[in-house]
Amino acid sequence: MPTDRRTALADAAISVLADTGMRGLTHRAVDRAANLPTGTTSAYYRTRHALLTALVRRLVDLDQAEIRTAGAHTPTIRDTDQLAAGLAAFTHQRLTGEGRRRSLARYACALESVHHPELREILVPRANAARSAVEAFLAAHGVTDPEGRTITLLTCVDGLLFDRLINGGTISPDDVIPLVTAALHPPEPR
Numbered sequence: 482m483p484t485d486r487r488t489a490l491a492d493a494a495i496s497v498l499a500d501t502g503m504r505g506l507t508h509r510a511v512d513r514a515a516n517l518p519t520g521t522t523s524a525y526y527r528t529r530h531a532l533l534t535a536l537v538r539r540l541v542d543l544d545q546a547e548i549r550t551a552g553a554h555t556p557t558i559r560d561t562d563q564l565a566a567g568l569a570a571f572t573h574q575r576l577t578g579e580g581r582r583r584s585l586a587r588y589a590c591a592l593e594s595v596h597h598p599e600l601r602e603i604l605v606p607r608a609n610a611a612r613s614a615v616e617a618f619l620a621a622h623g624v625t626d627p628e629g630r631t632i633t634l635l636t637c638v639d640g641l642l643f644d645r646l647i648n649g650g651t652i653s654p655d656d657v658i659p660l661v662t663a664a665l666h667p668p669e670p671r
Contacts, residue, residue, distance in 0.1 A: 489515055490522050491539035494532055499582035503589050508532065530597070537590050537603045540583060547574070548609045558618040561665065565657040571611070572642045572652040584646055606635075622665055634664040 493515035498506050508522040511532065515521070526532040551571065558564045574580040587604075594601035606612075612631060619634075620627035637660045638652075645652055 486521075487525055487535065488539065490517075490525055490532075491535045494522075494536040495540060495583060495586045498536065498589055499585040503593060506533070506536075533590070533593065533597075534600065534603070536586070537594075537600050540587055540590065541603055541607075543583060544587075545607065545609070548611050551611050558614055561658060561661045562654065564615065564618055565654040565661050568638050568657045568661070569652050569654045572638060572645075572657075575642055576645055576651060581646070584642065588643060588646070606632075619664060624665060624667070630664045630667060634660055637663075 490511055494506060494511045497510045497514050501510065506529070508526070508529070509519060511522040512519050522532065526535055558567065575584045590600060591604060594604055612635065615634065616627045616631040619630050624630045638657060641652055641656060641660070
């Protein structure tokens with residue numbers, strides 16, 4: 482458990498949200514999940530909105546750390562099979578264990594951000610080495626708008642992840658190859 486109390490509470494809040502959904506995210510539930518006396522969460526995060534904001538910030542911090550680690554080990558992408566395998570491996574992490582819990586919490590927060598735009602600002606995707614590697618791959622293969630196609634590709638992979646999270650199953654490179662192919666060869670405008 483993190484030594485910083487605020488971080489520990491945010492981590493517990495992520496677990497509560499993943500386990501019980503948005504309605505179950507209460508100060509008392511976080512106290513129980515963190516194994517702390519009743520009122521502890523409220524002392525650190527007075528309002529539910531403050532708790533939710535801390536949870537979203539922690540999710541982003543965890544995601545960015547994970548992406549930095551993956552980016553540090555991301556070689557130059559040579560072909561569509563390698564890109565598809567990398568995206569499938571990344572999504573596998575998001576479908577299992579702690580990654581699954583964070584994915585469930587992330588999607589719940591994304592839906593909540595419709596009503597709280599300040600949360601959307603925190604959740605906005607950030608530039609990172611992995612995203613840059615995908616963009617460089619698309620640019621090297623002559624895609625005219627590599628930045629836009631990268632966003633489209635990663636959004637499609639995110640949709641596939643969401644589907645598997647809700648309906649079960651895994652994501653293999655074979656599931657991702659058609660998405661990569663579509664990013665490399667976008668349809669002609671009508």
